[in-house]
Amino acid sequence: MKYISTRADKTERGxxxxxxxxxxxDGGLYLPSHYPxxxxxxxxxxxxxxxxxxxxxxxxxxxxxxxAGDLRDIVSRTYTEQVFGSREITxxxxxxxxxxxxxxxxxxxxxxxxxxMQLLGNLFEYExxxxxxxxxxxxxTSGDTGSAAEYAMRGKQGVRVFxxxxxxxxxxxxxxxxxxxxxxxxxxxxVEGVFDDCQxxxxxxxxxxxxKRRYKIGTVNSINWARLVAQVVYYFxxxxxxxxxxxxxxxxxxxxxxxxxxxxxxxxxxMGLPIRRLVLATNENDVLDEFFRTGTYRVRKSAETYETSxxxxxxxxxxxxxxxxxxxxxxxxxxxxSLFKQExxxxxxxxxxxxxxxxxxxxxxxxxxxTHADRLATIRDTWERHGVMIDTHTADGxxxxxxxxxxxxxxxxxxxxxxxKFAATIREALGRDPERPAALEGIEALPKRFTxxxxxxxxxxxxxxxxx
Ligand SMILES: *Cc1c(COP(=O)(O)O)cnc(C)c1O
Numbered sequence: 001m002k003y004i005s006t007r008a009d010k011t012e013r014g015x016x017x018x019x020x021x022x023x024x025x026d027g028g029l030y031l032p033s034h035y036p037x038x039x040x041x042x043x044x045x046x047x048x049x050x051x052x053x054x055x056x057x058x059x060x061x062x063x064x065x066x067x068a069g070d071l072r073d074i075v076s077r078t079y080t081e082q083v084f085g086s087r088e089i090t091x092x093x094x095x096x097x098x099x100x101x102x103x104x105x106x107x108x109x110x111x112x113x114x115x116x117m118q119l120l121g122n123l124f125e126y127e128x129x130x131x132x133x134x135x136x137x138x139x140x141t142s143g144d145t146g147s148a149a150e151y152a153m154r155g156k157q158g159v160r161v162f163x164x165x166x167x168x169x170x171x172x173x174x175x176x177x178x179x180x181x182x183x184x185x186x187x188x189x190x191v192e193g194v195f196d197d198c199q200x201x202x203x204x205x206x207x208x209x210x211x212k213r214r215y216k217i218g219t220v221n222s223i224n225w226a227r228l229v230a231q232v233v234y235y236f237x238x239x240x241x242x243x244x245x246x247x248x249x250x251x252x253x254x255x256x257x258x259x260x261x262x263x264x265x266x267x268x269x270x271m272g273l274p275i276r277r278l279v280l281a282t283n284e285n286d287v288l289d290e291f292f293r294t295g296t297y298r299v300r301k302s303a304e305t306y307e308t309s310x311x312x313x314x315x316x317x318x319x320x321x322x323x324x325x326x327x328x329x330x331x332x333x334x335x336x337x338s339l340f341k342q343e344x345x346x347x348x349x350x351x352x353x354x355x356x357x358x359x360x361x362x363x364x365x366x367x368x369x370x371t372h373a374d375r376l377a378t379i380r381d382t383w384e385r386h387g388v389m390i391d392t393h394t395a396d397g398x399x400x401x402x403x404x405x406x407x408x409x410x411x412x413x414x415x416x417x418x419x420x421k422f423a424a425t426i427r428e429a430l431g432r433d434p435e436r437p438a439a440l441e442g443i444e445a446l447p448k449r450f451t452x453x454x455x456x457x458x459x460x461x462x463x464x465x466x467x468x
Pocket of ligand 1: 111257261262312416
């Protein structure tokens with residue numbers, strides 16, 4: 001399998017070449033040169049597999065430059081009952097009328113990012129060892145992504161993580177999750193500033209190409225193809241659990257921000273998994289809902305980006321969205337480049353031609369949005385009627401799923417986090433504290449390991465240089 005850019009650069013690269021990369025050199029995103037089709041016979045064979053075996057089969061179609069035995073070993077070390085809490089890895093929970101939650105949030109940081117990040121940790125370690133190389137991951141986080149990256153990379157050979165977070169601004173639980181890690185290769189830098197300051201520092205350091213090269217600085221952001229392909233697996237796993245045979249269509253509802261999760265659903269559908277609809281749910285930050293309703297993609301300014309109670313979906317632009325648009329436009333890289341490089345960068349938006357937008361339905365996408373009041377109502381309703389406590393992001397997904405539900409077929413709502421991460425909103429909705437997994441009782445009291453730094457790129461560079 002070879003990988004190409006969404007912006008017309010036709011250079012073909014192997015999986016291992018793009019594994020440690022972010023954007024393609026022309027500024028586009030990497031996609032496989034084609035989607036392998038999974039025929040009925042193969043689907044039938046996959047139905048009986050364990051999650052790790054299924055992951056091996058799916059990943060093998062996209063990774064041909066890691067020997068099969070090694071890939072099998074990486075995958076089976078990643079998707080274990082011990083790490084993800086159940087034999088199914090992503091078990092289903094029935095609600096009502098064909099609606100089921102698919103639990104993606106039972107990994108170490110209690111959010112779905114673990115599903116891909118845990119694999120990435122093992123793939124990075126493998127590839128760096130093979131190259132005899134090292135990588136220093138520099139990132140900024142306001143919560144979920146940073147902790148998923150740290151738990152994936154802790155103790156890994158050849159990898160260090162330098163994670164910037166706004167000092168004193170994360171919830172005590174999130175802080176405890178990250179700062180209690182005692183691994184020597186994990187560095188928590190608490191920046192005296194806000195999240196934007198952290199992001200600006202990461203940009204400034206990454207723009208210093210000499211420093212970046214010398215200290216082998218890399219990232220693990222959501223545009224990484226390996227993260228996306230890891231997420232394709234659970235669409236198959238959910239499908240097999242929800243159906244008895246392979247001609248039953250299923251729909252998925254996905255709480256969305258950067259379009260990474262649902263883009264994996266799009267890839268699964270392109271491979272031939274019988275997904276009828278991909279239901280995209282946003283919160284008040286409705287860039288994507290607007291696009292799927294109107295064909296206009298309008299990036300928001302920071303003043304128009306709201307802080308909501310489903311914060312992992314608070315985005316102003318959706319960094320993976322270009323991948324879908326490339327497919328929608330019949331893989332026309334010139335047109336994709338002109339939309340994202342000219343129109344978005346110059347005017348902050350683009351509008352598809354009517355004949356282009358008309359194709360969206362063929363790809364199964366529909367959308368909706370959910371507000372704070374909707375989240376409270378959905379969390380309360382699910383608790384009262386089913387005794388199931390859901391988090392705020394999953395509530396956005398469930399609210400929009402109900403609007404698009406077709407009683408004749410299963411609808412899987414992807415559960416993207418556990419409620420304990422968003423305790424304040426749970427208390428507001430239910431008047432009680434969220435349930436907490438036993439392993440995380442009292443983590444706020446554990447010793448913390450972090451360094452406070454001023455909001456200054458040079459201070460961060462100095463820290464990195466001293467610790468490499
Ligand atoms: C990251 C995240 C999302 C959004 O996923 P995307 O891949 O960015 O669309 C939704 N819910 C939770 C809990 C998340 O951490």
